[in-house]
Structure formats: C-alpha cells, structure tokens
Amino acid sequence: MNYRHYLVLIASLAAATGCDQTQSSDSTDTGNAAATAAPAIEGVVVATVNNSPITQDVLDVYATQRKAQPGNEQANTEEAILNELIALELMRQDSIKKGLDSQPVVIASLNQTTRTTLAGAAIKDFMTNNPVTDEAAKAFYDEQMGAVGKEYNARHILVADEESAKEVIKLLDSGSDFSELAKEKSTGPSGASGGKLGWFGQGQMVKPFSDAAAELDKGAYTKTPVQTQFGWHVIILDDVRESTPPPFDDVKDRIKMLLANQKLQAYIESIKSSATIDIK
Secondary structure, eight states, X not given: OOHHHHHHHHHTOOOOOOTTSOOOOSOHHHHHHHHHOOOOOOSOEEEEETTEEEEHHHHHHHHHHHHTSOOOGGGGSHHHHHHHHHHHHHHHHHHHHTTGGGXXXXXXXXXXXXXXHHHHHHHHHHHHHSOOOHHHHXXXXXXXXXXXXXXXXXXXXXXXXXHHHHHHHHHHHTTOXXXXXXXXXXXXXXXXXXXXEEEEETTTSOHHHHHHHHHSOTTOBOSSOEEETTEEEEEEEEEEEXXXXXXXXXXXXXXXXXXXXXXXXXXXXXXXXXXXXXXX
C-alpha cells in the first residue's frame, strides 16, 4: 500500500454542504424547500445560498483543495474560491430539485465520498497518534542504508528458456560481442541498448540476478544461465565501485514516510483480521 496515496486521499476530503437534505417531490414548492432548507450546522457562516449556509470550515477545506490544483493565481483568491463554492452549492440544490440525488450512480458516488472522507480522517488520526520518531528513522537508516556497500554496472541478455541462454554463452565463448548479441537476441527492454542496466546496488535487482552479478569479476560474464521470474539471463559485469550512503538528514523524511506507511499497513491488517468480510 502506498502512503502517498493516503496523503492525496486526506488532502481530498470532500466539503460537506448539507447533502443530507430531503429528496424533492413532484411539487415545485416542495422541491424548492428541500433544496434551500438550512441544515443544522455549526461554525461561522460566511455565506448563505437560498437559506443554505456555507461555513468558514467548508470554505477552508475547499480552498485547500482548490489551491492544491495548478492554475491562475487570481482564481485562488478567497473571493474567487467563495464564488466557486457558491456556484457548487447552487448546482447541488438544482440537482436535488431535479431528483438527480435519487439516481443509483449518484447515490453510489455519495456513498463512496463518505467512505473516502471517513477513511481519510481515520488514517490522519492514526498517523497523528502514532508518529515515527527520529530515533526510529535513524535505527532504520543504520541497519538498512548506513553501511558502505557496492554498486554494480552490468549488461544482460534475457531469453525465454535455458537452452537459448546456453547458446548465447557458447557464442560469447567463441568471441561474439555481448552488446551485439543483446541487440539481436535479448527479449528485455534493455536489448536495444546492448543490454545496459546502468548502476545498481545489492538488492535493487531480484535476488538471483543480484547474487550472480556480485560473484562476477569485472569484465566476466556468467558461464551458466541465471533464472529469475522474468526468464533466463546471461550477465556481464562491466564495473564495480564502493557506494557511499546519503547523509541521514537528506533521507530522514523519506524514511519516516516509509516507516509510517509500514505502521499504517500493519494497523489495517490488524483490524482486517478481526473484521467479518464476506466477498460475494
């Protein structure tokens, strides 16, 4: 689960503008009353639209959403944003007058908006009450990133089966050029560039590939095919170098986000394990 997705979700909390008002009847007067009746609402009222209030809290939420979108700075003034919100309220009322709120797709959309908003509030509450400390981030850094390691610069030829990979190795043994063979025979996206993968650290590639590359001497290629879930590889190691980890302060915020995501995922799994879920 990607934590950034939840940040977007939290930032996109829908502005509630009294959508729980009564559905209109066939009578125009009744419809107008349903559309314009002021709901019970708390907070500082900044405008009313046919007696339906818009509060400062609603304006603040909508302003946050609005300013997060790229656009004309003049359209982000408080006056412009309030006018947009008034227009939205007018269209909301018009929708109810026309009975559009009874359409199944609209009901489903409102249901999902409520679900998303409440889920976002729960996620935000969890993150606020379960912060990742600098000490936890530093411990993760020291364990996972702080040590000096190695990086590898390699090329590979990816084929569908072991026999094809063995044939490639025979051609290399007889003096064929690795890059030309990659262009001719590799089924991977790097084939067109001669199999170039660029620099990668230990663990950045799938384990069988990473382990095979780490065992090679500079300039050597694998004498037996390497199997991964992608197919069969022949790998040549072009270069190797020491890798210096970035300073902790440069990556601290990203580590804390990663650990927060892990905490959230564990929390979701814990409440999921105790829930009754019946998938039809």
